[in-house]
Amino acid sequence: MFTGIVAEQGSVVSLSPNTDGDGAVLVVTAPAAGAALEPGGSIAVNGVCLTATRIEDGTISMDVMGETLARTTTGDLQAGQNVNLERCVPAAGRLDGHVVQGHVDGVVTLLERESLGSWDRLRFAVPARLARYIAEKGSIAVDGVSLTVTAVSPADAGEHWFEVGLIPTTLAETGLGALEPGGRVNLEVDVLAKYAERLLAFTRSPQ
Incomplete structure (x- = not known):
């Protein structure tokens, strides 16, 4: 983990x-x-x-x-x-980010980035099959970097996207600082959301 x-x-x-x-x-x-x-x-x-x-x-x-x-x-x-x-995090280590498995759910593309002084706003396109697991203020891993989702597209959007904000440390110490629009990155959604969906599927199905 x-x-x-x-x-x-x-x-x-x-x-x-x-x-x-x-x-x-x-x-x-x-x-x-x-x-x-x-x-x-x-x-x-x-x-x-x-x-x-x-x-x-x-x-x-x-x-x-x-x-x-x-x-x-x-x-x-x-x-x-x-x-x-x-x-990988040791069993007694701090969980400073969020639970990341290293199991990539898909590859997404950077649509746009905007410099807002000391931090940058990045918007990524995301397929509908993954957009359902992404929530505002939730956690997501982009190229292995734990980030907080700052905005998401409406559930009924024709094309889905999500946004994250990068602080100076993230800009300087990860590859996301140099990522340009059109660049592709690995995406891992929150595993808890996937388990919740799976459990609900069994709850709703006849036994």
Whole structure:
């Protein structure tokens, strides 16, 4: 489990497709996270939970399945690109963000951003299948960053969107500070909303 509090920004060394054409090996620099990580440990890369397979000279290698490449922005990563990194939270650690699983629900696009002095407003397009789980003042993970939703589109909107505000720390210490309109990011909605919907579906169905 993660909290959406980015520990550091790493840099992509390489993303090499496997010889069988299914999946790839991702290598990133992670001086801080790599020092405390062992092979088999979990790390979130732009909000995607991956397993470290090799740690060497400040870099972490991870196997990425074809399913992950297809459903997240991981397959778009290029050498030299910065990525948000977070180690899994220890059982006795603080939950400074919110409950984040590292299981991406979809990829969304930045529609617009506006600088409002010391902070920025970002609006993302979101498909209807995910918009139902997003509520104003609720929590959401964007590229692995725990954020509070500041505004949402009406439930009957033809095209759905949500907005978040980025404080100076988030702008400076995560990749969202450099994200431009048209950029794609990984989105994980609040897992509690998904469980609530599932429970209600069983409550309403005949037994």
